[in-house]
Amino acid sequence: MIRHSLIMMMAWMGLALSMLLSVFLPAHAQTLRLDITSGQVAPIPIAIADFTGPDGVPTNVGRQIAQIISDDLISSGQFKSVDSAAFITPPDSPDIRPDFNDWVPLGVQGLLVGSAYIDDGGALQIEFVLWDVVAQRDITSGEGSTDENGLRRLSHQIADFVYEEFTGDSAYFDTQIVYVSESGPADRRIKRLAIMDQDGHNHRFLTSGNDLVLTPRFSPQAHEIAYVNYFNDEPNVYLLDVALGRTERVGSFPGMTFAPRFSPDGDALIMSLAEDGATDIFALDLKTQQLSQLTRSPSIDTSPSYSPDGSQIVFNSDRGGSQQLYVMSENGRGVQRISYGEGRYATPVWSPRGDIIAFTKIVRGEFFIGVMNKDGSGERLLARGYLVEGPTWAPNGRVLMYFKQEPREADGSGGEVALYRVDITGFNESRIITPADASDPAWSPLLR
Amino acid sequence: MNELAQQSQQDKKREEAANGVLQNLAKIQKTKEAEKKQAQKVKKQDAQQKVATNVSNVISGVQQKTDAKPSIEPIGISELDRVRMHIASKWNPPPAAAGADKLKVDIYVRLEPDGSVTEASIVDTKRYDANKTYRAAANAALRAVLDASPLPLPREKYDQWREFIFGFDPRFISR
Numbered sequence: 001m002i003r004h005s006l007i008m009m010m011a012w013m014g015l016a017l018s019m020l021l022s023v024f025l026p027a028h029a030q031t032l033r034l035d036i037t038s039g040q041v042a043p044i045p046i047a048i049a050d051f052t053g054p055d056g057v058p059t060n061v062g063r064q065i066a067q068i069i070s071d072d073l074i075s076s077g078q079f080k081s082v083d084s085a086a087f088i089t090p091p092d093s094p095d096i097r098p099d100f101n102d103w104v105p106l107g108v109q110g111l112l113v114g115s116a117y118i119d120d121g122g123a124l125q126i127e128f129v130l131w132d133v134v135a136q137r138d139i140t141s142g143e144g145s146t147d148e149n150g151l152r153r154l155s156h157q158i159a160d161f162v163y164e165e166f167t168g169d170s171a172y173f174d175t176q177i178v179y180v181s182e183s184g185p186a187d188r189r190i191k192r193l194a195i196m197d198q199d200g201h202n203h204r205f206l207t208s209g210n211d212l213v214l215t216p217r218f219s220p221q222a223h224e225i226a227y228v229n230y231f232n233d234e235p236n237v238y239l240l241d242v243a244l245g246r247t248e249r250v251g252s253f254p255g256m257t258f259a260p261r262f263s264p265d266g267d268a269l270i271m272s273l274a275e276d277g278a279t280d281i282f283a284l285d286l287k288t289q290q291l292s293q294l295t296r297s298p299s300i301d302t303s304p305s306y307s308p309d310g311s312q313i314v315f316n317s318d319r320g321g322s323q324q325l326y327v328m329s330e331n332g333r334g335v336q337r338i339s340y341g342e343g344r345y346a347t348p349v350w351s352p353r354g355d356i357i358a359f360t361k362i363v364r365g366e367f368f369i370g371v372m373n374k375d376g377s378g379e380r381l382l383a384r385g386y387l388v389e390g391p392t393w394a395p396n397g398r399v400l401m402y403f404k405q406e407p408r409e410a411d412g413s414g415g416e417v418a419l420y421r422v423d424i425t426g427f428n429e430s431r432i433i434t435p436a437d438a439s440d441p442a443w444s445p446l447l448r
Numbered sequence: 449m450n451e452l453a454q455q456s457q458q459d460k461k462r463e464e465a466a467n468g469v470l471q472n473l474a475k476i477q478k479t480k481e482a483e484k485k486q487a488q489k490v491k492k493q494d495a496q497q498k499v500a501t502n503v504s505n506v507i508s509g510v511q512q513k514t515d516a517k518p519s520i521e522p523i524g525i526s527e528l529d530r531v532r533m534h535i536a537s538k539w540n541p542p543p544a545a546a547g548a549d550k551l552k553v554d555i556y557v558r559l560e561p562d563g564s565v566t567e568a569s570i571v572d573t574k575r576y577d578a579n580k581t582y583r584a585a586a587n588a589a590l591r592a593v594l595d596a597s598p599l600p601l602p603r604e605k606y607d608q609w610r611e612f613i614f615g616f617d618p619r620f621i622s623r
Contacts, residue, residue, distance in 0.1 A: 031556070032608070034528055035615040039539035039592070041546070041622075078543055109540075109591055134591040168544035168584030398543070 043080040044166050046073065047108045047133075049091045050084065051116035051126070056092030061124060061151060062116040068155035069112065071199060072173040073162060076399070077428035082106050094129040094141070103133045110139070112162060124148055128158055130165060139165050152201055157448060172394040173198060176444040177401065178216040178225055181205065182417055182437040186408075193227060193240070198394075198443070200433045206240060207247070215390075215440050216240075219262045222444040226250070226260040226269055237271050251289060257282075259302045264310045270294075272302040281315055281332070294332030305349045305357075306330070307374070314338070314348040314357050314374075325359060327374065338376030347390050350374075353397035356424075360389045360402075369402050371424060382426040392443045399423055401432070403439040523601075523608045531599050539592035541618040545585040549619040553582070553589040557612045563598035571613065589616035 048070045051062030066084075073079035084090065088102040091113040103111055114128035127143040140161055146154050153174060160171035181194040191213050193206040207213055212230040219226070222242065229238040229247070237250045237257040250257070255275030262269060269284045279300040283292045295301040299319035306313055314327050325339040325348045339345040343363030350357055351371075361368040361381065367388045370381040387405040394401070401421040408415035417439050419432040432438070545551045554571040570576050570586045577583075593614060601609050 030608075031611040031613055032523070032528075033613050033615065034532055035552075035617055036532055036535050036539060036589075036592070037617050037620050038536045039541045039616075039618070039621055040537065042540055044540060044542075132587060132591065134594050135587070139587070164580060164584075165587075166542060166584060168542040168581035170580075 043078055044110065045082060045106075045108045046079050046110040046112065046162070046166070047082045047084075047087065047103065047106060048073075048112045049087065049114070051114040051128070052092050053115065053117040058090075059117050061118065061148070062114070064151060065114065065116050065126070065155045065158070066112075068152060068199075069159040069162065072156060072159035075199070075428075075430065076163060077423050077425075078163070078167055082108055094127050098131060100131075100133055100136045103131075108133050110162065110166060112158075114158070118148070119145075122147070124151055124154075126154055126158075130162055152197060153447075156197070156199075160446075160448075169398060170396045170446065172396050172399065172443075172446060174447050175395060176218075176222065176447065177419070177432070177441050178206070178218060178444070179403075179419060179434070179441040180213055180216065180439045181434065182439060186415070193225070194434070194438075195242070196434070203435060206242070206245065215259060215442075217261050217442045218444045220264060220266040220445060222447060224262075225442075226262060226271075228258045228260065237269065251284060251291065253291070259304065261305055263306055264308055270304045270306065270313065272304070274300075281313070283330075292331075294328070295335070301326075303347050307350045308352050308354045312350075312374075314350055316346050316348060325357070325372075325376070338374070339372070339379075340376060341379055349391055349393060351397040352393050352395055356397075358391040358393065358400055360391065369400060369422070371400075380426065382424065383420065383422050383429060388420075390440050392441050394421075394443050395445045397424070401441045401443055403441060405439075520604055523605050527602060527605075531601060534600055535592055535596045535614065538595040539616060540588060541616070541621055542581075542584040542588050544581045545588070545618040546621045547619065548581075551582060551585050552615050552617040552619075553586045555586075555589050555593050555614045555616065557593055557614060559599060559601070559606075559610055559612065561603050561606045563601045563603075565593060565597035565599070568593045585616070585618065589614070592616065 048066050050058035050066045053059040053062065070081045074081060086106060088105070089099065091098055094113045094115055098111060098113065109132065111131040111133050112128060113131065114126060116124065116126045119125050123145045124147065125145050129141040130139045131137070132139050142158070142161065144154055156173040159173045163169070163171040163173065175198045176195055177198055178193060178195045181192045182189055184190045190209040192209040193213050193216050194203060195206055196203040206225070214228040214235070216225045216227040225240045225242060227238055227240065228235050235256045235258050237260040238247050239250055240247045250269060253273055255273055257271050257273050260269050260271040267286055269286060271282060271284065272279050273282050278298050279302055280293055280297065281295045281301045281304045283294055294313070297317070297319050299317050301315055301317040301319070304313050304315040311330055312327055313330060314325060316323055317326050320337060323344040323346055324337055325345045326335050326337050328335040341361070343361055346360045346362070348357050348359045356371045356373055358369065358371050361370050367385055368381045369383040369388050369391050370379055372379040382400065383402065385404045386407045388402055391400045391402045399421050401419055403417055404420050405417045406414050417437040419434060419438045419441050420429055421432065422429040556569050556571050557565055558567040560566055568590055570590060575582045576586050
């Protein structure tokens with residue numbers, strides 16, 4: 001606070017002087033207008049200092065925190081961080097205004113300084129300040145405390161602050177991924193639900209592996225997961241309470257249910273129900289258990305996904321002869337085909353921003369992950385592989401995660417399945433490390 | 449049953465830990481309020497000194513004007529283009545702003561005769577305070593101006609360019 005009032009005072013003195021001066025300015029001086037319409041598109045250079053203890057020396061937890069924040073920001077592709085070895089004067093406290101002359105030469109736009117230490121009561125105390133190095137002022141700051149188990153989470157939240165201030169977008173680091181962990185030989189594959197932080201840490205299993213599971217999807221509050229469970233070889237939609245670990249089958253319908261997804265308000269589940277050779281899309285009101293049929297065709301209609309405002313649904317159907325994407329209103333009216341490219345289209349997912357739809361595309365045996373506008377125009381392919389499938393959106397709609405399988409060799413080797421993510425620009429594809437093979441990821445909403 | 453009780457106890461603990469983090473985060477005090485005010489008027493720390501220099505510059509400017517050669521031409525498009533390109537080389541518009549057609553940021557700038565920036569301020573402070581994306585865009589525009597200082601402008605025409613409003617328009621930028 002002290003530093004603010006000092007700067008403000010100096011600024012005000014300067015202002016007062018210049019007001020006096022304006023009397024002497026030539027009368028014809030005018031303000032020119034100039035528009036800047038081009039710029040540089042590059043990652044934002046930023047310095048992240050190790051968080052220090054009360055003695056000004058980096059602590060173990062402080063180094064971990066800086067590393068987590070740095071990894072988050074770099075993984076987004078929107079930032080690059082400067083190696084701390086290049087720092088001229090490593091900061092020793094977030095309470096001291098940095099000497100910007102030490103930071104300008106590094107070419108950084110932001111500087112994150114923080115303290116982090118375990119206090120006598122065993123609590124982790126954290127404080128941070130984010131500085132704008134060019135404008136030489138602080139942008140945001142904060143403090144908090146947690147037990148040591150909260151270290152990673154708090155670090156992700158600080159990374160979220162930095163991300164939002166510099167990109168102007170909502171962030172996505174304090175999020176989780178639920179996915180299907182796979183192990184064992186192809187004919188006796190064990191598939192378990194697993195959950196982890198978006199960076200792959202804090203991994204744990206949610207189901208035992210006794211039953212085969214598929215397509216987990218988070219509820220809008222991330223408290224529940226809808227998924228398909230094969231019990232007695234029959235697939236049906238189940239709900240899992242993440243905190244309690246309890247699962248229950250959703251309703252009891254004739255035929256099989258699969259491909260569940262929550263409505264944006266969390267009050268309904270949309271899914272496919274297969275009976276007597278036809279597969280149609282139904283919405284289930286979770287409060288009243290009332291089931292409404294949205295499509296009626298002899299074809300296979302599946303993979304439904306709501307628009308973020310809940311007014312429309314995108315799904316895939318082979319009603320036109322090949323598997324293509326269709327959009328309809330939430331009550332099933334006004335069905336319109338939107339995909340017209342070569343090949344087949346599957347697993348459409350509406351972006352949280354509402355403007356585009358991600359999908360899996362299969363052309364001549366090759367798989368792609370792509371996006372298109374909600375009217376089907378502007379198709380762009382972002383990733384390809386022997387098998388890539390099942391895109392899921394980061395909650396800010398800037399990053400997609402999906403799974404990729406390598407081809408299986410004649411000798412039985414290969415065939416690994418792993419999670420990957422990529423920017424919607426198609427850049428920055430990277431693998432998420434998991435303990436075993438991994439498929440069917442779903443990204444949680446922002447947890448905070 | 450025991451196992452279940454244990455499990456639910458564990459879960460409760462986990463939940464409490466999570467709640468703890470949240471509660472603590474609620475404590476996070478953003479200093480943005482103070483910063484917003486400051487952002488409206490970013491000045492270098494040696495503002496007084498600069499203003500003092502300004503006085504002598506203005507005085508010499510006035511003198512120059514009295515015996516100014518009538519041959520000084522109005523500032524031209526090529527001279528302004530040079531400034532535009534120079535600032536564009538320093539402008540890294542944030543991802544959320546790129547391509548947006550309603551996120552133009554006006555920055556008011558006062559300059560010294562050597563082209564250095566003495567003052568740069570965000571014009572639309574209301575929107576700056578209200579909108580996260582605009583704030584990021586405005587901060588990036590402000591950084592571009594400060595980073596571009598001094599601007600390459602002809603000293604003899606200082607009377608014509610001592611004040612600018614730069615409009616940073618990201619609509620044609622794809623990211």
